[in-house]
Amino acid sequence: MTELPLIGEAAAIAANPRLAGATIGVVTFPGTLDDRDAARAVRLAGATPVELWHADTTLRDVDAVVIPGGFSYGDYLRAGAIARFAPLMSKIIDAANSEAKLPVLGICNGFQILTESHLLPGSMIKNDHLKFMCRDQVLRVENNATAWTGDYAVGQEITVPLKNQDGQYIADEKTLDALEAEGRVVFRYVGFNPNGSRRDIAGISNAAGNVVGLMPHPEHAVEAGFGPELGSGTEGLGFFTSVLNKIVGDNK
Amino acid sequence: MPRIVVDVMPKPEILDPQGKAIVGALPRLGFTAFSSVRQGKRFELTVDGEVTEEILAQARNAAETLLSNPVIEDVVNVEVVEA
Numbered sequence: 001m002t003e004l005p006l007i008g009e010a011a012a013i014a015a016n017p018r019l020a021g022a023t024i025g026v027v028t029f030p031g032t033l034d035d036r037d038a039a040r041a042v043r044l045a046g047a048t049p050v051e052l053w054h055a056d057t058t059l060r061d062v063d064a065v066v067i068p069g070g071f072s073y074g075d076y077l078r079a080g081a082i083a084r085f086a087p088l089m090s091k092i093i094d095a096a097n098s099e100a101k102l103p104v105l106g107i108c109n110g111f112q113i114l115t116e117s118h119l120l121p122g123s124m125i126k127n128d129h130l131k132f133m134c135r136d137q138v139l140r141v142e143n144n145a146t147a148w149t150g151d152y153a154v155g156q157e158i159t160v161p162l163k164n165q166d167g168q169y170i171a172d173e174k175t176l177d178a179l180e181a182e183g184r185v186v187f188r189y190v191g192f193n194p195n196g197s198r199r200d201i202a203g204i205s206n207a208a209g210n211v212v213g214l215m216p217h218p219e220h221a222v223e224a225g226f227g228p229e230l231g232s233g234t235e236g237l238g239f240f241t242s243v244l245n246k247i248v249g250d251n252k
Numbered sequence: 253m254p255r256i257v258v259d260v261m262p263k264p265e266i267l268d269p270q271g272k273a274i275v276g277a278l279p280r281l282g283f284t285a286f287s288s289v290r291q292g293k294r295f296e297l298t299v300d301g302e303v304t305e306e307i308l309a310q311a312r313n314a315a316e317t318l319l320s321n322p323v324i325e326d327v328v329n330v331e332v333v334e335a
């Protein structure tokens with residue numbers, strides 16, 4: 001991936017060779033929009049982003065994978081429904097379920113792809129108000145034991161952008177109760193539920209905590225001066241530093 | 253050429269935001285007889301040649317795995333329509 005010039009005051013962690021050796025794959029499907037921003041967030045966090053193409057049949061030995069937002073395959077059929085059957089997705093599903101428990105983060109359309117892949121329960125339907133919505137959204141971190149949230153405190157509130165039309169998280173009551181009981185609700189909307197999601201759920205994890213999906217966009221809040229005005233503007237960077245600390249910790 | 257028609261509907265317990273928007277628009281055009289609308293999807297799968305039991309089974313399988321998401325939708329009908 002080409003070297004991106006850093007604009008603004010980069011919040012990058014000072015070059016740490018242990019982190020720089022870590023690679024995070026960023027998946028691009030036809031119609032993906034936010035892969036460049038996700039790759040940039042990976043670099044700002046101190047790791048090396050690796051481009052992964054949906055038709056690839058290898059994960060190129062990456063230490064973690066980000067499935068970014070956008071409109072893969074034009075959202076045809078259902079958001080994420082066709083991407084789920086891309087050759088690369090079967091590799092990601094196997095690696096996420098393997099003993100190595102590859103950390104996987106699905107953002108927005110990536111979250112929709114993870115539910116369609118059955119890596120995460122439930123589904124997203126159209127926002128209850130039917131409109132596309134773009135705003136800075138406050139989230140509360142409910143679980144910091146996942147691979148992607150270790151650098152946050154439980155109860156910490158962060159502000160990151162949210163932008164979607166099919167963002168209403170739904171699941172049956174039994175599934176919702178199980179998610180709550182197992183601490184798998186990772187993020188909740190604070191102050192305003194932007195899409196009618198059940199129980200204000202913004203993001204969830206799998207049972208092992210290596211797979212996390214959320215509708216809002218942490219990768220758009222990683223660089224001072226370019227993120228939300230509320231808060232530091234870089235409150236999404238913790239996702240990427242969390243997974244790096246997890247990877248480096250695991251490799252000790 | 254025979255076609256296999258697959259109809260998919262949102263599950264009854266799931267609020268259908270699109271159906272809700274349509275039912276709101278109907279009375280504005282004078283269609284006042286309808287109290288609720290639910291919007292589903294119809295797929296037409298064309299088959300070259302005869303529709304065997306095996307092909308119909310494939311269509312049912314495709315309907316459950318790709319054409320619908322069992323978390324939010326039900327396959328309500330799979331039938332053969334001769335051209």
